[in-house]
Structure formats: structure tokens, C-alpha cells
Amino acid sequence: MSAPPRFIPTTVHKRDEFSETVSGHLEDAPDTKLVLRKLDGVPWWAKPIAGFLARKEIKSLKLVTGIPGTPNLIRVDDSGILRSWSEGMPLNLAKPTQAAFYHDAKRILRDMRRRGVTHNDLAKPQNWLMGPDGQAEVIDFQLASVHRRRGKIFRIMGYEDLRHLVKQKRRYAPDLLTASERRMLARKSLPTRIWMATGKKAYNAVTRGLFNWSDGEGTGNRIAAEGAQIEADLMAHPRVTAVHLSPFALPAKGSGIYAFVETDLSAVQARNLIAPARVALIQPVTTLPGGDVLDLIAMNRLDELDQLLAQQPELESQTAEIVAQRQNLTDRRLAGL
Template sequence: MPEFVTETVLKRDLFSETRKGHFAGAAQEKIIRRVVTAAPFWSRPLGWVLARREIAALRAVKGVIGTPQIISVDKDGLFRHWSEGTPLHLGRPKDAAWYRDAHRLLRALRRQGITHNDLAKPQNWLMTPEGLAAVIDFQLASRHRRRGPLYRIMAYEDFRHLLKQKRAFAPHLLSPTGARLLARRSLPSRIWMATGKKVYNLVTRGLFRWSDGEGTHDRIEHEGPEIVEALLAHPGVGDVALATFPLPKKGVGIYAFAEAKEGMPLSALDGIGLDTSARPDHLQPVARLPRATDGAIRLDILQLIAMNQMTELDSLVAGNDELSGIAHAIAARRLNFSDRRIAKAEPKN
């Protein structure tokens, strides 16, 4: 196996670290490396459970268009090809063709005995550059050797979650039959929502510090002015920009970017303490903030960094070497490695 060269860390949680890069001598081919051994020792056993599920599913769907293609497995994790595309909550497809292709993809998974089991998350659906559907993140996927009741229930829920995405991003395409199916949860799903989901939220948002990324309270509007004023009072801070990101528990966090004054080392801004009631959840000193030609701060770029949306960041700054350099220098020191989303921060239909 050639040496893997890491370009960026896309995601980091208690079960693995996901890195994007390439093999030595083949920089043009993007590769994803999931490293289970990067997880803490106490959560690593569960990390391997999830990784083995993903490995089994990816081997089963090898050759299926719209799925990640596995390359190899080693003692640290797995390698797979990069899946090119825009996450659904950003691509927001409105054309019926995408949903037809997504249905085609679900049928292809069924033929291989695979249920994905995590398609309620729009970030696990992609819209490819060709306008087709793709899915990623098979850590919760199941491989069914028999098409029994459990398989049929899970397959039904995968399809119902596709209808959920259609309702969210292309409601004009949702037929009356689709609306009825969407409202008809399977019995295990209803039991899960009433019981298991509460335990899941307690464990993931509390113990494991995950989040579904939703939030409604506009903290920047209410707390932002006080945070900006306090940071600008620091003698080494020249400018400040604020963005949002999902907190581990339900809600929205404030991510502050503090630009150092010219000639001021970033180390001088480390550990800034704010004697205020309002404080950012993340505070990152930066040498330069990204700006438009008129000098306005590019909040769209900073929002992607705060949300750990590295793929979208690459697309946004492509073709502008200076802006790309500034953005990627900030991203290299970012403080949020979760892939959770804030629906409120996404573009509207």
C-alpha cells in the first residue's frame, strides 16, 4: 500500500478520525482515510464495531454507482475513494431527476441486501456534479442475508427518509401517496422515538458530546455585540468576526475569529479571557480575516470553517489563490471537527 498523504482532517469524534488526502505519487486522486485508532482507547472498541459495519457494507455495494468505493483495510482503519458531491442540505435539489436517481440508488442497495439506516441526515446524501444521487457514511448500515421482517422495516425507513428529504427540499414533488407514507412510521420507529431516541440523545449529546446541529436561538444577535466589544478592547486584536456552529447538546454556539493587529504574533492572542457575561464557545486567533475586494469580511467563508464544511470551502475559494491561502490557513487551525449542521444557517428554497 502506498504512503497516504493527509491534506486535511474532515471530521473527528470519539470513534474515529476522517482524513482526506491522496496516496504518494497520485495527488490527483482523492482518498478518504478513516482512522479508528485515532479514537480514545476507551471508545475504540465501539469505533471498531462501527468501522466493521461500514467495511462490510462497502464491500457489499462495491461497483454500485453513488456509493463510496472501498480500497483496503488495515490495522488502523480503512481507505476508500472520495465521493464527489454537495451535501443535500446545501445542494437542495429541486429537480425530480435527482429524487428518481436516489430511488434508483436505494433499489440498488436493496439488491445487495444493504440498508443504510442513517438517511434521515441530509449530510449523508450528496448531489454529484452530474446532478445524480450518492450516499456516504455507512457506519450504521446493516447487511441482511435474509429478506425477513427486520430487513423490510429498515428498507421501508430508508425510503421514508428519502421522502423526508423531498419534503424538505422539493415539497412540490411530494405526491399525496408519498405524504401518507412519510406520516406512517413503522412500529419499531415509533417505539424508538418514544424510548430509545431519548436514551440515544442522553448518551450522544451528554456523554459522547454529539449534536444533531439544530438550534433556534439567535445568539449572535443577542450576545454578539458584547463579545465583539470585549475582544476589540484587547490591545492585540484588530478586528473580529462571529459565526455559528452546533453545540454538543442541542443549540447553537458562537465561534469568534479574532484578527491580530499587524505585527502582533498569534501567540499573543492565545488564552484571551473575557470578563463579560457573553462569551464565545470557540475563540480562534487568526493572522488575517478573509475579505472581499471592498474590504468587507467574508462571513460566508468563516461560516463554512466554523461548521467544518471543508468540501464547500474548497469550492467557494477555488480560483482565488490569495483568498484560498487565507481561508485554508484559518481552517488548518479550526476548533470544530464535527460534521453536524444548523438548518437555520442553510440557504432557503
């Protein structure tokens, strides 16, 4: 039997202690974009947790494969979990206001429940995407559960998935909320209330304290811990008028801070403003656009940037030069360019 086609990585999107998310393609299908949750570089002390999360993701992806709006599981091997690429923009950037999006999102949740799967991590807007045609998509099944019985636990978890979708709707399209949805937002399930009062505090203590890891995108908690002082130190220079800090996956291991600095200093002069140990990359720009644009550039999420600029074309002139001069070239290194 011939070996399966090799996965060719092109861009590292994010990295934490338990996995690395890399997009790319199979060597015999360069035009089909895929995503690998890379597990072969996990440190030994994190392998038990990484293995537990991987098993949950594999079980759930096997069941949701084929549901429009969810990833298709391609294969599992020693390198990790390979799935289809979801062509969409995270909700925190897309900010959907159309009723059709939320109807489609509910359809995904119904289809998942029919297959006995609950997602359990839909409070994060990054796990919801709006596709190019306005349809809903769901990603990141690391915390998902597969239920053999449709008992009380299954019903509670399904209810919480729906409640978190309604919370996203309240954030981005509050005028679309129905009376029943407003009642749902006011009524957390008992297990959720217990978790918020007890378990979540312990979870935050471990992930943010022991691992120095933030819940948002798996990129570390350094900006929250050190960002204010870094910004103050950069702004102390008289020729710096604004600063934006973004997280990004380092080419080797871990995550770093990427600083966009509004200044007329040269790239060499800007690099000398702060030690590389504190800020891995620093890019001088003429004018800072919105932070969402800069975060996408820092993390090499250029497909999503194109979608965002299609919605906000007024940002394109500011952004073109920043993209051309970007300093996170992980995608070029991985592609061998």
C-alpha cells in the same frame, strides 16, 4: 510481497470519539482523492464502540462497492478504513430542486436493497450529496446493516431509508412530492415510533451528555452549549458587528470552535477578544457571508466551497479574502507545506 502504497493525509475534515475522517491520496496516485476513516487514534475507552461501528461499515462497504453513487472500499488496515472520495455537496448546502436528483437517489436505495444493505442514517442531509453533474451520492455507512434474510426487519429498515429521502425531498423540493410520498411522511413505522419515544432519548442522553457529542457532524456539542454566551461576549466589544461560530477538527485531538468576527480590528486585536480555551481560532472579516460558506472554510471543505460558489457567484468577492486569511491550516500542516 511489496507493501501497499502509503496513504498521504492532506486534510482533517471531522473528528469525534470514535474516528477521524481524513482526505488524502496514495503516494503513487497523487491525483486520486481518497478518504480514510482513521481508527488508530481512538481512545481506549471508545474502542469497543469504534470497533463495532467499523465492522458494520466494512461489511456494508464491501457490498455497495460498485454501485454508482456509493463509496468504493479500497482497503482496510491497522490505520482504518480507506474508501473512494465522493465528489459532491451535502444536501443542506446543495438544496436540490430537480426531480432527476431524487429519481437517482431512489435508484441508489433500490441497488443497496438488492444487495441486502440498509443505510439507517439518512435523516442527516450531510449523508446525502449532490454530485457535480446533479447525480445523487450516499456516504457514511457506520450505522448501515447487512441483511442475510429479506424479512420484516429488512423491509422496515428499507422503508425508513426511503422515508428519510422523502423527508429531504419535502425540505428542498416540496412541490415534487407525490401523493404516495405525502402518505409515507404521515406514516412512521412502528419500530421508528418506539425508537423516537424511548431509544432515541437514551441515545441523546449518552452521546450528548456522557460524550458531549452532537449528532450532526461528529464535531462536539460545544457550540450548542456555549455558543450563545460566546457570541454575546464577542458582540460586547463596540467594534464587533456580527459573529459566526463554526466547528472544526483540531490538529491533534478533539474539535474546537472557530469564530468569524465582523470587525475592523486586526488579527492580533481580535485574538485578544476571548480566551483560546473558549475559541480556538478567531478570524476578523470585513463582511460576513452566509454561514454555510463560513462552515466550509472552517472545516477545510474547499472543494465543496468551490461548488457552492459556482452556484452563488455573488459570494465569491466576499469569500476570496476570507479563504486567503483562513486560520485552520490542518491541510497545509498535513501536506508538509
